[in-house]
Amino acid sequence: MKQFNFLLLVLLGLNLTAQNVTLDYYLPDNLNYDPNIPKPADVIGHEVGEWHVTHDKLVFYMQQLAAASDRITLEDRGKTFEGRPILLLTITSPKNHQNIESIREQHLELSNGNGNTNTSDMPVVVYQGFSIHGNEPSGSNAALAYAYYLAAAQGSEFEAMLDDMVVLLDPSFNPDGLQRFAYWANTNKSINLNPDSNDREYSEVWPGGRTNHYWFDMNRDWLPVQLPESRARIATFHKWLPNILTDHHEMGTNSTFFFQPGEPSRVNPLTPHINQDLTREIGTYHAKALDKIGSLYYSEENYDDYYYGKGSTFPDVNGSIGILFEQGSSRGHIQESENGILTFPFTIRNQFTTALSTIEAAKNMRTKLLDYQQKFYADMKTEVGRNRTKAIVFGDSKDASKTYHLAEILNRHQIKFHELANDVTISGKQYKKGASYVVPMDQKNPKLIQAMFEKRTTFKDSLFYDVSAWTFPLAFNVDYANLSSLSNAGPEVTDFQAPKGGVNQKSNYAYLFEWHEYYTPKALNKITSKGLRAKVAKSPFTLEGKTYDYGTIMVPVQNQKLDADQLYNFLNKIAQESQIQLTAVSTGLTRGIDLGSNDFDPIRKQKVAILVGDGIRSYDAGEVWHLFDTRYDMKITKLDTRDFDDVDLDRYTDLILPSGWSSNLLNKEGADKIKAWVKDGGTVIGYRTAVDWFKKNEFIKVDAKKDTLVAKNIPFDQKNDFTGAQVTGGAIFETKIDRSHPINYGYKNDLLALFRNTNIYLKPEKNSYDNPIQYTSDPLLSGYISEENAELIKNSVPFKVKRLGKGRVILFTDNTNFRAFWYGTNKLLMNAIFFGGIM
Ligand SMILES: [Zn+2]
Numbered sequence: 001m002k003q004f005n006f007l008l009l010v011l012l013g014l015n016l017t018a019q020n021v022t023l024d025y026y027l028p029d030n031l032n033y034d035p036n037i038p039k040p041a042d043v044i045g046h047e048v049g050e051w052h053v054t055h056d057k058l059v060f061y062m063q064q065l066a067a068a069s070d071r072i073t074l075e076d077r078g079k080t081f082e083g084r085p086i087l088l089l090t091i092t093s094p095k096n097h098q099n100i101e102s103i104r105e106q107h108l109e110l111s112n113g114n115g116n117t118n119t120s121d122m123p124v125v126v127y128q129g130f131s132i133h134g135n136e137p138s139g140s141n142a143a144l145a146y147a148y149y150l151a152a153a154q155g156s157e158f159e160a161m162l163d164d165m166v167v168l169l170d171p172s173f174n175p176d177g178l179q180r181f182a183y184w185a186n187t188n189k190s191i192n193l194n195p196d197s198n199d200r201e202y203s204e205v206w207p208g209g210r211t212n213h214y215w216f217d218m219n220r221d222w223l224p225v226q227l228p229e230s231r232a233r234i235a236t237f238h239k240w241l242p243n244i245l246t247d248h249h250e251m252g253t254n255s256t257f258f259f260q261p262g263e264p265s266r267v268n269p270l271t272p273h274i275n276q277d278l279t280r281e282i283g284t285y286h287a288k289a290l291d292k293i294g295s296l297y298y299s300e301e302n303y304d305d306y307y308y309g310k311g312s313t314f315p316d317v318n319g320s321i322g323i324l325f326e327q328g329s330s331r332g333h334i335q336e337s338e339n340g341i342l343t344f345p346f347t348i349r350n351q352f353t354t355a356l357s358t359i360e361a362a363k364n365m366r367t368k369l370l371d372y373q374q375k376f377y378a379d380m381k382t383e384v385g386r387n388r389t390k391a392i393v394f395g396d397s398k399d400a401s402k403t404y405h406l407a408e409i410l411n412r413h414q415i416k417f418h419e420l421a422n423d424v425t426i427s428g429k430q431y432k433k434g435a436s437y438v439v440p441m442d443q444k445n446p447k448l449i450q451a452m453f454e455k456r457t458t459f460k461d462s463l464f465y466d467v468s469a470w471t472f473p474l475a476f477n478v479d480y481a482n483l484s485s486l487s488n489a490g491p492e493v494t495d496f497q498a499p500k501g502g503v504n505q506k507s508n509y510a511y512l513f514e515w516h517e518y519y520t521p522k523a524l525n526k527i528t529s530k531g532l533r534a535k536v537a538k539s540p541f542t543l544e545g546k547t548y549d550y551g552t553i554m555v556p557v558q559n560q561k562l563d564a565d566q567l568y569n570f571l572n573k574i575a576q577e578s579q580i581q582l583t584a585v586s587t588g589l590t591r592g593i594d595l596g597s598n599d600f601d602p603i604r605k606q607k608v609a610i611l612v613g614d615g616i617r618s619y620d621a622g623e624v625w626h627l628f629d630t631r632y633d634m635k636i637t638k639l640d641t642r643d644f645d646d647v648d649l650d651r652y653t654d655l656i657l658p659s660g661w662s663s664n665l666l667n668k669e670g671a672d673k674i675k676a677w678v679k680d681g682g683t684v685i686g687y688r689t690a691v692d693w694f695k696k697n698e699f700i701k702v703d704a705k706k707d708t709l710v711a712k713n714i715p716f717d718q719k720n721d722f723t724g725a726q727v728t729g730g731a732i733f734e735t736k737i738d739r740s741h742p743i744n745y746g747y748k749n750d751l752l753a754l755f756r757n758t759n760i761y762l763k764p765e766k767n768s769y770d771n772p773i774q775y776t777s778d779p780l781l782s783g784y785i786s787e788e789n790a791e792l793i794k795n796s797v798p799f800k801v802k803r804l805g806k807g808r809v810i811l812f813t814d815n816t817n818f819r820a821f822w823y824g825t826n827k828l829l830m831n832a833i834f835f836g837g838i839m
């Protein structure tokens with residue numbers, strides 16, 4: 001009856017106060033609940049849906065619940081960037097809890113490839129996760145009611161279900177984002193709930209709560225696993241190999257509810273067909289449950305199942321079924337929508353209801369799901385035997401750290417790899433022992449290896465919800481090759497350690513290090529920050545039997561702030577911290593440029609700022625912030641567009657303009673201010689939309705190639721498909737680089753893969769030396785691009801540097817820092833920072 005009254009109030013448009021919400025609104029009414037289990041309101045002081053739960057309160061409730069229930073164990077799996085615990089509740093019958101380890105081990109036997117485990121008595125494993133986008137809060141708020149339900153519901157049927165099932169409940173995939181959003185929604189809530197969409201409550205301040213601390217979309221990180229929250233999730237995933245994984249999201253306010261399967265033509269070809277059949281069958285349970293409460297929904301539209309970096313797709317390449325849920329968002333507490341008034345409790349109830357229909361499906365489809373998983377691994381075992389490729393070797397003979405970080409991803413996915421037995425040359429590329437690894441294909445999940453290493457350029461569909469390529473060895477710019485035997489494999493790597501750095505000995509003359517290693521910018525920044533002098537070599541040379549490439553850094557011993565002993569100790573320390581090798585030399589006489597040559601240019605201490613705030617894409621800005629702060633230990637000042645008028649730019653040597661949502665980043669005064677600062681010697685580095693901004697504000701002249709495509713014989717209802725097919729959503733392209741140009745210092749090959757997600761195609765300059773990075777004549781390496789754009793990109797350039805007064809304007813049309821896993825092009829930005837002055 002209460003439920004009816006609640007809805008009636010909404011329908012009549014009466015002032016709705018939060019007191020109307022009760023827990024009964026969410027719970028099925030045909031069950032008894034254990035009175036000894038605390039209800040959410042008993043612990044957190046408000047009803048589910050009355051306020052947006054903060055992460056702190058969510059944690060507090062889960063702790064109390066776990067303490068009160070013998071069905072629940074609570075695990076703290078680590079900390080977010082802001083120090084919040086990353087919780088997991090394991091929920092099953094008390095009987096199962098007593099031998100949970102053996103249940104888990106038995107479950108993992110399904111993946112041993114033998115296909116002979118009897119599944120008839122085996123519990124099914126369901127991993128349910130909520131609100132990976134923090135400002136899609138109905139999921140995590142539903143998790144309160146759902147955890148209560150699992151702990152408190154009584155009855156023989158319910159208890160039998162817990163015997164047959166292990167639920168892994170991840171109440172908040174994104175604690176920092178959830179907290180940030182709860183603050184916003186709660187601080188703007190009125191006692192008289194106001195559904196007017198213009199209210200401040202429904203329009204968050206930049207950067208919003210969707211992302212994590214460094215503004216990453218964590219629902220793109222399931223495969224690259226670069227963020228602490230992802231590491232916890234992926235560890236749990238591989239620890240259990242769940243049969244179903246659900247990912248509860250929200251979408252636009254005018255939408256209803258979506259559950260997978262998504263668009264049938266946009267399923268990754270590595271995903272078996274049966275996966276989609278099972279997803280569809282599970283969908284019938286969601287449909288039935290939503291019918292029952294009268295909620296509208298849809299499936300097999302909009303969303304796809306292509307990129308394995310998403311939570312609903314990643315499980316599909318692991319013998320699990322990934323399921324995406326999307327609920328139309330109330331954002332705050334109540335909002336007008338095309339479907340009438342949308343209340344926060346209503347959105348929570350749909351999430352709760354589909355959490356229940358998920359376990360209902362899992363219960364009824366238990367052996368089917370277990371058998372599917374077992375067959376998935378057995379089939380792969382058969383396939384791998386037929387395949388000619390027996391292993392993949394990868395490495396960078398000059399960059400052990402970058403190689404290590406790629407191997408680290410394999411390690412996080414429990415993919416086995418071996419040391420390289422000896423230095424070896426394959427197809428003209430040298431692989432060095434210690435800076436290369438061999439990945440055998442005959443192991444648990446060769447499909448996952450394939451998903452990480454393969455290049456794909458043909459597609460069934462031309463629309464993508466996200467990127468169409470993520471080929472890891474290209475993203476890391478490592479050399480790699482398929483091997484037809486394991487003859488190059490040394491012992492399996494079991495004690496996986498980061499490369500060690502150091503100085504070989506003390507020098508009274510100078511120290512040298514090449515620029516190729518990933519963490520050299522970190523070392524150089526520490527050297528210049530200490531007030532030490534360092535120079536960069538603009539040509540290669542040979543000294544004491546060793547050849548040094550373009551971009552080698554030289555630190556002289558004489559005339560420094562530190563004496564020879566102090567300098568040695570300091571450099572030794574930073575070499576260790578940066579995982580690089582420094583070489584002490586005793587003479588300046590080389591073959592090539594001598595150490596005292598004018599071809600060594602001094603390096604200034606850099607002070608870098610980045611523009612953030614309204615108008616800037618927070619993802620792109622966050623990637624740069626994260627790169628500086630967590631990888632290179634470099635301070636970067638975040639200048640907000642709001643306060644830009646008051647900032648004194650003379651404090652900075654470099655200003656980064658990340659891509660914006662449009663080319664209206666700053667007003668005319670802001671543009672003039674930057675221009676004057678550049679003319680005075682500053683370096684401005686712009687990405688993507690900055691091309692138009694530089695042009696509009698007359699920083700530099702740039703010529704772009706224009707798309708002249710017009711629709712012919714395309715009917716109205718295919719308009720979106722037509723325009724969508726022209727989007728370059730994220731693909732990988734080959735460039736030829738001029739290694740003598742400072743922007744390319746530290747690259748050992750003449751070809752470099754770049755990630756791009758724009759359609760800005762710049763014409764090359766007349767003089768070849770002004771085009772240090774240029775797309776090749778057939779540049780597509782992996783991913784989707786339309787035929788028209790494939791023509792435009794040929795021989796175009798993604799990079800420009802031009803002088804303006806005493807300073808430099810530097811332009812990248814592509815994203816060199818994409819999602820924290822494009823290690824291969826991070827150095828381009830660092831080169832722009834450290835060597836911009838000599839370009
Ligand atoms: Zn989402």
